[in-house]
Amino acid sequence: MTWTCPKCGKVFKNQNQNHFCMDAPQTIDAYIALFPETIQIHLKKVYETIRTALPEVEERISWRMPTFWKGHNIIHFAAFKNHYGIYPGDEAIVHFADQLKEYKTSKGAIQLPYDQPIPSALIAEIAKWCYETGHHH
Secondary structure (H helix, E strand, O other), rough: EEEEEOOOOEEEOOOOOOOOOOOOOOOHHHHHHHHHHHHHHHHHHHHHHHHOOOOOEEEEEOOOEEEEEEEOEOOOOOEOOEEEEEEEOOOHHOOOOHHHHOOOOEEEEEEEOOOOOOOHHHHHHHHHHHHHHOOOO
16 A cells, blocks of 8 residues: 655655655755754754764765765764654664664664754764764765
């Protein structure tokens, strides 16, 4: 059974699948602006944290997510209904497993709930590790 978004007409496997009805935003600031202020607060902090940790890399939208890039994708982040995600790749999840115990993780992804403090130092450390080791999403 498929589901068709009534707004944009895109067809999905899952009912009410999360997606962008419009074209993907072209900048990270434009991506952040798509969300309510309560979510923007988290996204802006994550953006600033990674930008400060990796000042020499490029910023772009890749896979419809804010992405930090230098010759390849280094790390992504994205907003969802109940959490925001950091996407450093599966090797980073394994490397930082002890520090990520309190968060839900999957292969290559960390889910961070909006109702918990933003772990800025950990996000910066993961971003730097991905950049320095070449392990990335």
